Amino acid sequence: MKKARIIYNPTSGREVFKKELPTVLERFEIAGYETSTHATTSEGDAIKAAQAAAERQFDIIVAAGGDGTINEVINGIAEQSYRPKLGIIPTGTTNDFARALSIPRTISKAVDIILADQSMLLDIGKVDDHYFMNIAAGGKLTELTYEVPSKLKTVIGQLAYYMKGIEMLPSVKPTRAKIEYDGKIIDEDIMLFLISNTNSVGGFEKLAPEASLKDGYFDMLVLRKTNLAEFIRIATLALRGAHLEDENVIYVQAKHIKVSTDEKMQLNVDGEFGGLLPGEFTNLQQHIEFFVPDEFAELNK
Numbered sequence: 548m549k550k551a552r553i554i555y556n557p558t559s560g561r562e563v564f565k566k567e568l569p570t571v572l573e574r575f576e577i578a579g580y581e582t583s584t585h586a587t588t589s590e591g592d593a594i595k596a597a598q599a600a601a602e603r604q605f606d607i608i609v610a611a612g613g614d615g616t617i618n619e620v621i622n623g624i625a626e627q628s629y630r631p632k633l634g635i636i637p638t639g640t641t642n643d644f645a646r647a648l649s650i651p652r653t654i655s656k657a658v659d660i661i662l663a664d665q666s667m668l669l670d671i672g673k674v675d676d677h678y679f680m681n682i683a684a685g686g687k688l689t690e691l692t693y694e695v696p697s698k699l700k701t702v703i704g705q706l707a708y709y710m711k712g713i714e715m716l717p718s719v720k721p722t723r724a725k726i727e728y729d730g731k732i733i734d735e736d737i738m739l740f741l742i743s744n745t746n747s748v749g750g751f752e753k754l755a756p757e758a759s760l761k762d763g764y765f766d767m768l769v770l771r772k773t774n775l776a777e778f779i780r781i782a783t784l785a786l787r788g789a790h791l792e793d794e795n796v797i798y799v800q801a802k803h804i805k806v807s808t809d810e811k812m813q814l815n816v817d818g819e820f821g822g823l824l825p826g827e828f829t830n831l832q833q834h835i836e837f838f839v840p841d842e843f844a845e846l847n848k
């Protein structure tokens with residue numbers, strides 16, 4: 548009998564998963580899985596739980612939560628020699644990775660995808676000694692995401708980021724950065740850089756339109772020094788994916804990237820604080836096997 552470990556964050560999003568857990572377990576049992584669950588208790592707990600599940604040779608791990616929970620589960624298994632397949636039930640406030648995989652937000656539909664048993668090996672990113680699946684970013688602008696209180700995020704979701712962003716825009720200053728990628732160098736004053744594994748970032752679905760989750764490449768966007776008016780113009784273009792032609796935007800694909808800055812700069816990894824730069828980023832091609840819907844599989848043949 549196949550074994551499934553369900554790791555869920557009971558505090559995630561609107562806290563609805565626990566109520567549906569008995570139904571979810573029953574569906575997995577009917578489909579032939581022996582199931583067990585782990586409710587996460589604090590930050591970092593899903594890392595340990597996922598690592599233990601890999602060591603105990605579970606066939607699959609189901610991660611129910613937001614991007615934070617999925618990030619931790621990935622960090623728990625990325626370095627293991629045996630890595631269970633990963634199913635996602637998006638129940639968080641931010642579910643960028645699930646959106647990139649076209650996984651539905653409804654719990655029962657997300658379970659359908661896992662039980663349909665279609666999986667694909669996908670890329671993840673590594674920065675120094677931790678892993679990410681969506682994005683690593685730096686720049687004064689990205690630092691604002693930590694300033695949104697989590698209560699506020701739960702209540703109004705994505706909007707909280709934008710409100711805080713608009714409030715902080717006038718104080719955003721450029722930073723001198725040296726970015727080495729696959730043997731080339733960018734050495735300029737920049738507003739921000741984004742090293743993206745997926746095309747769906749912070750609610751902007753067309754930010755890195757060519758990003759593929761199996762090609763082994765990051766899509767890197769660098770925004771050169773701009774004034775406030777230019778910045779707002781480019782952000783508006785980015786909403787509909789028309790920013791790549793702008794002379795202030797550098798868009799390249801790379802497997803290996805090193806970033807260092809003159810001033811102290813924080814790194815944001817999958818929406819959380821990820822330490823200070825410098826940082827070295829490596830794309831680990833097709834490193835983890837995920838359950839995906841037909842729609843995603845068709846587009847990513």
Ligand SMILES: Nc1ncnc2c1ncn2[C@@H]1O[C@H](COP(=O)(O)OP(=O)(O)OP(=O)(O)O)[C@@H](O)[C@H]1O
Nearest residue numbers: 559560587588589590612613614615616639640641
């Ligand atoms: N029982 C718990 N109590 C408090 N925090 C927890 C608990 N379990 C996990 N966490 C932390 O909550 C973080 C965010 O979780 P997750 O992404 O699943 O939910 P979310 O609702 O999308 O969160 P966010 O408000 O950060 O967007 C996780 O990275 C983890 O560190």
